[in-house]
Amino acid sequence: MNTRILYAPNRLKYTNLVIATLLTLCCLSISFSSLGQEGGFTISGTVTSAETGETLPGVSIVYKGSPEGAGTDVNGRYSLKVPSGEGVLVFSYVGFQTAEVAIGKRSEINVSLEASVTALDEIVVVGYGTQQREDLTGAISSVSAEDLQNQPLVSADQLLQGKAAGVQISNSSGAPGGRVNIRIRGASSINAGNEPLFVIDGIPVYNSSKDPGGTSYGTFTPTNALASINPNDIASVEILKDASATAIYGSRGSNGVVIITTKRGKGDKVKVNYSGYYGTQKLVRKLDLMNGSEHAGFLNDWAAANELTQPFADPAAIGEGTDWQEEIFNSAPIQNHQVSISSGRGNTNYYISGNYFNQQGIALNSGLERYAIRVNVDNKINDKLTFSQSLTYNRTINRSVPVNSAGSDNIRSVADKVYATSPTIAVYDENGEYIEDWYGATKAENPVASLLTIRNKVNGDNLLGNLSLDYEIAEGLSFKTLLGVNLLNRSNEEYYPRETTYIGGLLGGLGMVSDRRITNILNENILRYSKTINNVHDLEVMGGFTWQTEKTTGASTQPSGFPDDRLGVNSIGSSTGVPEIASSVNEWALASWLGRVNYQYNRKFLLTATFRADGSSKFGSGNKWGYFPSVALGYRLSEENFMKSLEMVDDLKIRASYGLTGNQEIGSYQSLARLVTSNIYIIDNQLVSGASQVGLANRELKWEKAMQWDVGLDLSLFKNRLRMVVDYYEKNTEDLLFTINLPAYSGFSSALYNTGELENKGIEINLEADIFTREFGWNVSANYARNRTEVTSLGKSASTSLFIGYPPGVIRGYLYDGVFNDQSEIDAQTAQEGIAPGDAKYRDVNGDGELDADDRVILGNPLPDYIFGFRNNFSYKGLTLSVFIQGEIGMDSFNGISSFDPSTGSSNKSRTLLNRWTPDNSGSDIPRAGVSNWLSNSSYMLEDRSYIKIRNIQLGYDIPANIVPWAGSANIYLSGQNLVTFTDFPGYDPDGGRHYPTARTIILGVNLGF
Incomplete structure (x- = not known):
């Protein structure tokens, strides 16, 4: 199978210009430095x-x-x-x-x-505390600020891709501010959430979209909840993976925990820093679609197959036609600027920053702006009492475009506008007006016109922060109380014009105004005691109580029938259609008792035991409390006398853990019988509002339980220059929160139950080496992870899409066997009827002479066989070079793009269909245009999403002080993101959402310190 390199030739003109600028600066700096040494x-x-x-x-x-x-x-x-x-x-x-x-x-x-301080002495943030890395008994990966800086990405979760073993991150959309999907050691649930819990400066945050909903006919991209966190403020990220590390978060730990710690003041001097970059983004590659004359020829064949008049007398006369990808996707700028001031002088340290980020989307009329302010303060009031504050405010303005097709394609995504639009049509007619209709199109709209005139803006305000007091009661005994808040306000405005959008034309203009307000309050009270006895026994005990509650209110109106498009939703009072009006309120609360014991004997034997009890409002009255214990043991062999003679071994530790974690990420009130009040009845010729029950009460609803064990090895060699971490784990999730179908006589179609089981098991390897450490430096880091997910029980469910022994989402369908080339091949079989030469041939797997559902087989796996990341960091005097490669191998998906479907004539087609079956090309294995027996769920439409990406290359230079005497430090860098992809995937990007492609980004940046 041939491998394609996704490549945009125009990238070189930008790259060469910026590289030439950087090298010129480097040469001038070196020359000036040399002159100064005479x-x-x-x-x-x-x-x-x-x-x-x-x-x-x-x-x-x-x-x-x-x-x-x-x-x-x-x-x-x-x-x-x-x-x-x-x-x-x-x-x-x-x-x-x-x-x-x-x-x-x-x-x-x-x-x-x-x-x-070596890597073994590094302080690692764990749940409700810190530990030295050499004392860890759990599986925790760390990502430092240096690994995250100088990259043109909007949110922290995007920065983690490929940097930690066992963490799979995929883009659900390439749109600015679009969400990513994160899986730590695989998916642990079917219908409940699978995202990890994020803990930002001590405040637990679940990364679900906080945006208010869009219209009932379609949706825009939901903004990534973490896009409101400025990545430049991050000091470190810890990823907690096994039960020993995550059980302290109890009901929310089964999908892993990501702890984000932001920067704080340090050092005796006041430091002022500026960091900024400016760059350009461009479509990584164009799809290989038919041009105007090629598509006209296909449409003629399709019309003939359907006994319709051929629409084009001379397809060749049309020529290239319109390249809608060129019309919709453009080069777009991206910029980021931040100023920070920090100090650790005296009893007060502080870190204050201000940030502006602006990313214009590569699709017309899309983009994201963010304004951010952070104030972190630590004040030692006296020898016993310390006050701390972490506070950030962010304002985001997201101009979004459709990234998911919805409402039976009443609103199409950006990419679907490319697929669905024929290149035989121009953007404008001879009068300069947008062309809106053409042969074979359904629900037609001009992609350029619709994108430029659709109005969608999501404004977001987010205040996230905490205040805490830490009091030392006695030597080794301290108490900390924390009050945290996460306040969000989101507003969404959408308008679909009458003249340029299908849904707007159907409804006389469609609008949406909606708001969502979220108030999340957290209180933590932690008592901690630590003591060392006879220099042999090290003991730390932690216990506490936490409480968290969240209230969400929302309101929306969806008017239609506007007399004029120009004012849009600013003139709702003029709309004539019956508006859809809705409001809602949602609340949940979580109360928790937690405790942990860390014990060391002679720095050789390690023990960690944790326990958490969570009471959640989301579950049935008799099952609100869940209990989550864990235990982990470590044995540092390097402390044994027989190991100390091996000078090359700095540290060798084996560890094992077992624990129980849970999952509560379902909607509120799922255990109750729920009512809706949107029903309208006619009583005595009067319209009367009424209520009806929509949910079946299930008072037995309780936590999902994930039981996980892990064995690991930590090894450090050659004065800590070679470091390795290896883990093997198994995680079994029971009592899955599973939506099952109900019999019709119940009056309900489905309900949420605890039933079924899911298993994850795998291996993770992290390697890091300092190969050269002198004038020329070379550091290498690599990670590899292999995870297997299987459904081990369906319980009460009669699901037809899940199969025991296979992962959720496994791809099932028919085996495609080519094309019936002539009538004799049709006559030689009985499985398929009513077909003609050129139609698709599917395998009769069970040999019963019929093609039916029993002939479907497992075709592919949507989960990768393994994932990896590989980074090289080089340094020589003032020059640095970083190369980061990341990949996912062995995952499949069905190709949902209409361009590969030869049965329809309503969209443009892939150029692979130029080799379709015709009477003159009867040896082809691609069906004819207008094929009559097309099955979209066959192996013909199966695609391999494996890829290897050169994710980032960064070249930097520390400018000598005699060139910039006014600055304490100065660094200039050139960075390229998403540069080259090696893949067989036929779409825009195997790692991106198919509805909005990802972009290649080249930036030039500078860091200045004063």
Whole structure:
């Protein structure tokens, strides 16, 4: 099978221009630095270890602000020529803290370097606390701020793609602000939520869309709830994966937990930083669709097959026709600017930032703006009491376009407008008016006209923050109380004009005005005690009570019948249609008791035990409380005497965990009999509002339970230069929150029950190596994950789309066997009737002489066989280069694009159909135009979504201080995102939503410190 490279040639003109600019700056900087060193001043000395006094060979010494440097010899000696007797020398060596020493006109400078904090000593944020990495017993992956910076993405979840083993992230839409789907160790549920819980500065947030709904005829892209969080403010991200790590979050931990910690003030100086970039976005690749004359020929064949008059006398005369992809998708700018000020001086540290982000969409009339302010403050009031604050406010303005087709295609997505529109038609007629109708089209509208005139704007305001007090009661004993809020206000305005949209023309203009207000309040009270006994026993005990509640109110009106398009929803009072009016309120609450014990014996044996009890308003009266325990053990073999003789081993730890987590992500009131009041009755010739029951009460409704065990190995070698983490896990989810069909005599079609079981099991590997650590640096990191998901029981469900032993969503259909080339092939079989030469041939799998539902087989798996990420970081003096590759292999899907369907004539077609069966091309395996026995769920429409992406390449340069003396630090960089994709997928992007393609982005940015 041939592999295609998704490539846009015009990318080179932008790339070459920016690269030339960057290289010119680099050359000028190096030249100026060299000129400044004429005359020179020589410094020499010896570098030793502060801990042992031994000399250190291979230490890097650089004159700050200059690319010139030197290294120590085998005896720890160095000699370096600098421009003058003033300035600063920077000493750096792997395993030791970097030291900066003022020259002060000295000709000999001897330095002792302090040992640095290793990766094993790194502080990791866990649920309701922190731990050193070497003390972890759970499966936790970390992503640092350095891994997230300088990338043109709007939300934090997009930045995590490919950076942690076992975390699969896919784009549901390439639209600005569009959502992504995140799966940690596979999907754990069928009908309840599968997204992880996000904890942002201590506040739990579930990443579902917070936008008010759109019209009843279609929908625009729901804004990513995390798009309101500025990625530039993030200090670290921890991904909690096994039950030992996630059980502390109880009912919301079964899908994993992502803890986001934002930046705080540190250091003795006031630091001011500016970071910004500007770039361009472009469609990654165009679909290979028919041009005007080719599609005219197809339409003639289709008309003939349906015994209709052929619409085009001379298809060749039409020529290329209209390329609707060129008309709809354009180059679009993207920019980001941030200023921050921070300090850790005295008893108060603070971090304050302001951010502006603007991403114009590559589709006409789409884009997202964000304004963000953050204020993080920590104040030590006295020796025992500390006050902390984390507060951010964000304003988002999302100009959206349809990304999902809905309402029986009354409103088509952006990409569907491309597929559904014939290239035989021009954008404008001879009078300069939009052309609105053409042969074979149903529900026709001019894509350019509709996109430019549809008005949709979602405004969002989000205040997220907390206030906390931490009081030290006695030595080792402290109490912390926290009050958090997450306030959201979303408003949506849509208008579909009468003249340029199908649905607008049908209804005389269609509008929508809707609002949603969400108030989420959190209170946490945590008591913590820690003590070390005889330098052998280390004990930490944590316990507490938390409470969280959320209330959502909404209101909407959907008017139609507007006399004029120009004012749209600003003139609702003039509409003549009967408006659809709705309002709603939704509340839920969660109360929790939680506790954790961490114990170490002699730094060798580790124990972590957690317990959480959650009471949720979402479940039946007798099942509101769920109980979620976990236990984990660790054994650090490297602390054994027989291991200490192996100098290459820095740390070797084996660990195992088992625990129970839950899932409550269903709608509120699902256990109750619910009523609707939208029914209208006629009583005594009067219209009377009434109520009817729409939900069957189920007071037995309770938590999904996910039982998970994990075994892992953590290994560090060669003075921490090679690090490896390996995990194997199995997760079994029972009492699935499952919507099952009910018999008709019940009066209801379906209800939510606890039934069925699902299993996930897999392996994860993380590798990281510092290959070169001196003047030339090379760091490599890689991760690999393989997960298998199976339905192990359907319980009470009689589902026809789920199969025991296979994953949810498995692809089932008919086997396509080519084309009936002539009448003799038709006469030789009995399974298919009423067919003609050129029609599709499907396999009679069971050999009973009939083609029916019993001949369907499993065709493909929508889940990947494995996923991986691979990053290389290079550095040489002031230059850095980062290359990040990411991929997902072995996943399938049905091709839902009408362009590959030869049976219809209402859309443009893929150029692969140029090789369709005709009497003159009877050897083709592609059916004829207008094929009469077309089945869309056959292997013909199966597509391989495997891909390998060069996700990001970034080239940076630290500008010497003598070039920018007014700045403490300056870095310029060129970054490319979503650059090249290797795939067999025939659509826009195997990793993006098919309704709005993803873009290739090239940016030029700068970071300045003062």
